[in-house]
Amino acid sequence: MRLMNAKLVLAGGLLAASALWALPAGAVDWASVPGKDVNLFYPGQASFEWVLTQTDHSGAPVFKDGKNCAQCHDLPGKSEASKMGDTIVSGKKLEPAPIAGKPGSIVANVKIAKDGDKLSVRLEFPDTPAAGAKMDADNAVKVTMMLDNGKVPEFARMGCWATCHDNLAYMASAQPGQDVTKYIKQSRVKLTRQGGADVKPADELAKLHGEGMELEYWQAKLNPGKPAAAVDGFILDKRAPDATPAVTAEGKLEGGKWVVILSRKLAAPAPYKELAAGKVYTVGFAIHGGFAARRFHWVSFEHSLAIGGGEGDFVVK
């Protein structure tokens, strides 16, 4: 309830970009919403292609046979995430340039609730000291959620790894001078162990976009003592932020802990995913701490979200 008095500034997503209103915050009684600890770890250069190659990752054939990432690595009470993060951040594996002092993992307590005609996601996690150079000097912390409604089959099984390819900037197959951002495999002509170099022609991408074959993301950019800035966007052939986000963000650092709330209306025009009762979604979380950017974040495995009751890692009544 700490955020009750915080001023929420809503950037007018569906109206003029310049329209700003101050709204009363805290309509959800968060104390009554059950929280779930989500494990996020440092993934290094563990790309989509790396996880699917048996000679790199022994889990690959079992994944292809139908077992999802979290079913091996993130079982309730038996998560391997912190151990995996420690291995990778130390440079033992998947990280050619380890950053001294960077934590291998972080735990965020996540609550998701319906707030009138909106869905709100609240994350609470410890602030982490900066380690290494400031890669994104403008933002101390970024909190991101990716969301899908079953359109991208890989996302339900592997969460954010559906977008993390070997040729992205700072990944193992990055090409000098090419700043490739997240994409899904459906946007590429073909994939090799090095990722997908050739993007499909514009008309094919437009068709995929029209079919909803893309992922949605919500993000809060955070600096202590300043209002959070909301970003949202879509991922098909690249990470494409919206000019006027429909998502709003609140964030506050207090007592060494961040409390961040991302919200958007359940009903939003396409390409936003329709959020409706009776449906199950997949979400994945990422936190960039200590002015980090790009792959130098902590990421979660895939989590299901059921709206209107039913079964899921998160169930919103």
Ligand code: HEC
């Ligand atoms: C059948 C169980 C299984 C599945 C499913 C599986 N893995 Fe693994 N994974 C392993 C095992 C075993 C290792 C340790 C050694 C290795 O690399 O083979 C591992 C290692 C890793 C590592 C390196 C960190 C470490 O501690 O060695 C990462 C990162 C990883 N897996 C990510 C994933 C992702 C992402 C998925 C889903 C696309 C996935 N795994 C699916 C079994 C699995």
